[in-house]
Amino acid sequence: MKQDIHPDYQQVVFMDSATGAKFVAGSTLKPKETVDYEGKTYPLVRVEITSDSHPFYTGKQKFAQADGRIEKFNKKYGMNNK
Numbered sequence: 001m002k003q004d005i006h007p008d009y010q011q012v013v014f015m016d017s018a019t020g021a022k023f024v025a026g027s028t029l030k031p032k033e034t035v036d037y038e039g040k041t042y043p044l045v046r047v048e049i050t051s052d053s054h055p056f057y058t059g060k061q062k063f064a065q066a067d068g069r070i071e072k073f074n075k076k077y078g079m080n081n082k
Contacts, residue, residue: 021052
């Protein structure tokens with residue numbers, strides 16, 4: 001591996017802006033903010049959506065159409081079940 005071509009990899013805290021939930025993950029981002037989390041100081045990255053606020057993971061997602069593949073085909077090509 002070549003030296004000095006890879007970004008520094010470090011532990012950072014990602015914070016959900018909507019709910020305030022925080023988690024630690026590795027990243028090459030270099031944020032200017034820091035936060036104390038579980039007794040240590042980490043760089044802080046604010047994100048708009050995480051699994052804590054995403055509708056799919058919270059169970060609040062709504063499905064607009066629940067037709068199956070066969071029903072979609074029949075609608076599209078005007079086939080009737082006779």
